[in-house]
Amino acid sequence: MVDQDHVSVTLTVAEPAAKVFAVLADPRTHAAIDGTGWVQEPVDRALLTDVGQVFRMAMYHPDHPDGDYQVANKVQVLAPPRAIGWLTGEEKDDGHLEFGGWFWRYDLAPLGPSETAVTLTYDWSAVPRSIREYLQFPPFGPEHLTNSLHHLAELAATR
Incomplete structure (x- = not known):
């Protein structure tokens, strides 16, 4: 589902929620x-x-x-094994x-x-107009989220 400020996709994964959550809480899998x-490798490797x-x-x-480049993500939601989410930004020189x-x-x-039904949401509702003037949202189609959920399912199955 895509609307004006977010896109979300749901996929049923043939693994328990705790196993799927463990993959998501490990930046080394992202x-x-x-x-x-776009995502290359974790700079910080500690579990979330x-x-x-x-x-x-x-x-x-x-x-x-x-x-x-590098992004800094700040965990905003952490409710194992039900939900995990983070804001994405950057760390300035200071x-x-x-x-x-x-x-x-x-x-x-579960x-x-x-x-487990896994819903991935990318939300840009809090992006200010000044950023929206030079960045298009979303920067990818909903198929990216579907592909990501399929990759997540594969990783969970091999752990």
């Missing part, structure tokens, strides 16, 4: 989950365990002024974190002991 090729925790990821995008108003959220609904 490059393999992402279907765009607390709201407010910051984890950085190396990124690549051909349209980014530097090509290679160490200050600045977020652009978009976030990623995964909601997991459908039984070995099946």
Whole structure:
């Protein structure tokens, strides 16, 4: 589903919610989950365990002024094994974190002991007009979220 300020996709994964959540809470898996090729590798490799925790990821995008860059993500939702989500932004040279108003959220609904409905939402409702003037939202189609959920299902099955 795509609307003016968010896109979300749901996929049934043939794994328990706790197993799926464990994959999402490990930044070392995020490059393999992402279907765009933008997410490269974690800079911070610690498991996501607390709201407010910051984890950085190396990124690549051909349209980014530097090509290679880094994002700082701040955990906003952490309710194992039901939900996990983070704001994405950047760390300035002085160490200050600045977020652009978009976030990623995964909601997991157990459908039984070995099946989970996973909903991935990308929300840009808090992005200010000044950023929307030079960045198009969403920067990818909904098929990216579907691909990501399929990658997540594959990773969960192999853990």
